[in-house]
Amino acid sequence: MMIGGETKAVEALRPVFEALAPSPTTGWGHVGPPGAGHYVKMVHNGIEYDLMQADAEGFAILDAKEEFGLDLSQIGEIWRHGSVVRSWLLELTTAALAENPQLDGIAPYVPDSGEGRWTVFEAIDLNIAAPVIGLSLMGRIESRDEIEFADRLLASMRNGFGGHSITTEKAIDNG
Amino acid sequence: MMIGGETKAVEALRPVFEALAPSPTTGWGHVGPPGAGHYVKMVHNGIEYDLMQADAEGFAILDAKEEFGLDLSQIGEIWRHGSVVRSWLLELTTAALAENPQLDGIAPYVPDSGEGRWTVFEAIDLNIAAPVIGLSLMGRIESRDEIEFADRLLASMRNGFGGHSITTEKAIDNG
Amino acid sequence: MMIGGETKAVEALRPVFEALAPSPTTGWGHVGPPGAGHYVKMVHNGIEYDLMQADAEGFAILDAKEEFGLDLSQIGEIWRHGSVVRSWLLELTTAALAENPQLDGIAPYVPDSGEGRWTVFEAIDLNIAAPVIGLSLMGRIESRDEIEFADRLLASMRNGFGGHSITTEKAIDNG
Amino acid sequence: MMIGGETKAVEALRPVFEALAPSPTTGWGHVGPPGAGHYVKMVHNGIEYDLMQADAEGFAILDAKEEFGLDLSQIGEIWRHGSVVRSWLLELTTAALAENPQLDGIAPYVPDSGEGRWTVFEAIDLNIAAPVIGLSLMGRIESRDEIEFADRLLASMRNGFGGHSITTEKAIDNG
Numbered sequence: 001m002m003i004g005g006e007t008k009a010v011e012a013l014r015p016v017f018e019a020l021a022p023s024p025t026t027g028w029g030h031v032g033p034p035g036a037g038h039y040v041k042m043v044h045n046g047i048e049y050d051l052m053q054a055d056a057e058g059f060a061i062l063d064a065k066e067e068f069g070l071d072l073s074q075i076g077e078i079w080r081h082g083s084v085v086r087s088w089l090l091e092l093t094t095a096a097l098a099e100n101p102q103l104d105g106i107a108p109y110v111p112d113s114g115e116g117r118w119t120v121f122e123a124i125d126l127n128i129a130a131p132v133i134g135l136s137l138m139g140r141i142e143s144r145d146e147i148e149f150a151d152r153l154l155a156s157m158r159n160g161f162g163g164h165s166i167t168t169e170k171a172i173d174n175g
Numbered sequence: 176m177m178i179g180g181e182t183k184a185v186e187a188l189r190p191v192f193e194a195l196a197p198s199p200t201t202g203w204g205h206v207g208p209p210g211a212g213h214y215v216k217m218v219h220n221g222i223e224y225d226l227m228q229a230d231a232e233g234f235a236i237l238d239a240k241e242e243f244g245l246d247l248s249q250i251g252e253i254w255r256h257g258s259v260v261r262s263w264l265l266e267l268t269t270a271a272l273a274e275n276p277q278l279d280g281i282a283p284y285v286p287d288s289g290e291g292r293w294t295v296f297e298a299i300d301l302n303i304a305a306p307v308i309g310l311s312l313m314g315r316i317e318s319r320d321e322i323e324f325a326d327r328l329l330a331s332m333r334n335g336f337g338g339h340s341i342t343t344e345k346a347i348d349n350g
Numbered sequence: 351m352m353i354g355g356e357t358k359a360v361e362a363l364r365p366v367f368e369a370l371a372p373s374p375t376t377g378w379g380h381v382g383p384p385g386a387g388h389y390v391k392m393v394h395n396g397i398e399y400d401l402m403q404a405d406a407e408g409f410a411i412l413d414a415k416e417e418f419g420l421d422l423s424q425i426g427e428i429w430r431h432g433s434v435v436r437s438w439l440l441e442l443t444t445a446a447l448a449e450n451p452q453l454d455g456i457a458p459y460v461p462d463s464g465e466g467r468w469t470v471f472e473a474i475d476l477n478i479a480a481p482v483i484g485l486s487l488m489g490r491i492e493s494r495d496e497i498e499f500a501d502r503l504l505a506s507m508r509n510g511f512g513g514h515s516i517t518t519e520k521a522i523d524n525g
Numbered sequence: 526m527m528i529g530g531e532t533k534a535v536e537a538l539r540p541v542f543e544a545l546a547p548s549p550t551t552g553w554g555h556v557g558p559p560g561a562g563h564y565v566k567m568v569h570n571g572i573e574y575d576l577m578q579a580d581a582e583g584f585a586i587l588d589a590k591e592e593f594g595l596d597l598s599q600i601g602e603i604w605r606h607g608s609v610v611r612s613w614l615l616e617l618t619t620a621a622l623a624e625n626p627q628l629d630g631i632a633p634y635v636p637d638s639g640e641g642r643w644t645v646f647e648a649i650d651l652n653i654a655a656p657v658i659g660l661s662l663m664g665r666i667e668s669r670d671e672i673e674f675a676d677r678l679l680a681s682m683r684n685g686f687g688g689h690s691i692t693t694e695k696a697i698d699n700g
Contacts, residue, residue, distance in 0.1 A: 044583070131664065
């Protein structure tokens with residue numbers, strides 16, 4: 001819990017925060033004036049988007065190395081203990097992979113809840129480059145794009161020069 | 176044509192290059208020692224990947240602004256004359272959009288011919304950042320990824336915390 | 351010129367647009383309702399940011415290949431005639447490199463005029479991924495960042511694990 | 526420790542691995558055939574680059590919000606307890622910020638040890654998009670680039686159209 005507000009108001013509510021937090025002295029704090037709490041929570045979520053994306057890319061690279069026949073949840077389990085990349089999100093990832101190793105039946109469709117967008121807008125407004133947070137957001141947007149106009153246009157442009165053949169949708173449907 | 180080789184060898188072949196080039200004095204040149212011609216051609220193709228991606232993203236943003244009912248090939252036609260973004264690839268793009276405004280039947284599947292990869296590897300080896308060329312390559316790779324392991328894993332992770340619901344593939348198939 | 355407005359108003363001003371455009375019939379158009387003209391011009395500028403970035407990365411990769419001793423303006427001149435990457439921005443690039451091959455005295459400081467930001471915000475609001483346009487904007491922002499907090503923090507973090515040594519600013523100043 | 530090798534060889538060395546690992550049963554594992562251990566370690570490091578970049582961007586965005594006067598190490602301390610982004614790297618980050626809140630004297634110069642490059646090359650060879658890992662590597666490369674040819678060229682191009690003024694290096698040196 002990241003609390004923003006006037007000091008007087010925050011102090012008055014201290015017993016509430018101490019009761020709600022994981023422990024009375026940690027897991028919450030008065031971080032600044034009104035608005036600061038939401039701001040800090042927003043940035044937290046922006047970071048979260050990219051931490052998730054990092055794990056996802058890494059396990060996808062492991063998954064693709066078929067010749068090694070890697071057990072992804074075993075690797076996550078090793079990394080959970082003593083590695084540099086250990087994190088709470090890695091624990092979730094490992095649990096997900098243990099339960100459903102090939103992620104069967106889960107669509108590659110990733111919603112976003114708005115705070116990642118807000119983080120990117122704030123970064124740009126503040127003149128701070130946030131390339132990987134920005135890209136993690138865009139990756140989620142792309143995962144939900146059913147039209148894929150840009151990729152269709154690229155395929156069409158490639159056909160315009162050099163006579164590269166276009167893959168028709170029918171060919172894709174037929175596998 | 177970008178020719179690499181010993182000066183003596185290139186001069187001996189000058190009549191050939193002059194005959195093949197768009198004009199005897201332009202469109203070809205002796206750019207450096209053996210290997211230089213392929214290197215310059217490689218970078219040309221790396222740039223090409225991102226020029227195409229830029230146009231594709233721009234027209235996708237125009238296409239998505241439904242309330243304006245924009246005619247994309249009309250806009251391409253305007254931009255071809257006197258705008259800052261005029262280019263040969265814009266001419267191809269405009270022609271493609273004029274012929275097939277909604278890109279019907281064209282799959283969002285974008286091959287790459289290898290020179291973009293080589294450009295990215297060279298940039299990294301030379302310690303030169305090439306973020307948009309690299310990303311244009313990765314976008315093409317992503318367009319052809321049928322497994323989409325990373326996005327499936329992200330969807331699964333989101334479910335692990337906060338109880339965000341997962342979109343099942345069945346739901347996607349049913350529209 | 352990309353004109354937005356009511357048809358009646360645009361038609362009344364037709365003689366003005368025809369006089370201002372590169373030619374009466376090309377280089378301008380009535381693209382949609384009020385607001386549409388600014389919107390199309392905004393996307394034009396977003397594309398422009400990335401077209402520039404593509405050329406800049408490409409020539410930086412050529413410049414770094416010291417063993418070939420490439421003449422960048424010669425290469426730009428060859429590409430201007432008949433290559434896939436020919437564009438008006440390439441002509442500017444080539445002229446800039448011919449006049450000042452090593453770009454002496456020009457600071458790596460790249461302003462942005464606001465329309466690139468607006469393009470990125472619109473893309474996100476419309477749920478269209480625009481990764482290379484977004485990254486081109488962020489690259490410009492980064493070029494002007496004098497604090498570089500993120501990179502300082504990365505250097506500090508590397509020191510925290512593995513005992514990687516930190517480069518002090520004094521060492522950098524001393525070359 | 527991620528061990529690759531023939532099962533017989535790994536079993537013979539089991540007592541060694543059990544002695545070296547954080548605990549006999551966790552923190553190490555036989556992940557696959559010869560080469561698999563290095564491969565998994567390589568991907569670990571690729572993920573690490575981006576986890577670090579995510580934290581660095583997030584704290585840079587917090588640092589830039591001057592009106593809130595945020596205490597970055599306090600925020601790191603809160604996030605360490607119960608937040609979604611808690612990780613070992615966050616602990617290092619928090620310690621670094623507690624010790625040196627403004628990162629005084631630390632140059633924005635970020636080395637890389639080669640395994641991030643290898644991860645990016647492998648991803649591309651396997652046709653797996655790894656945009657944020659790739660970008661984290663490129664950001665490190667950029668942090669060490671003293672020439673900044675691409676940004677100089679962008680500044681020069683901007684001057685070529687529209688007459689945008691160029692910032693000279695002298696002006697930058699004078700603040």
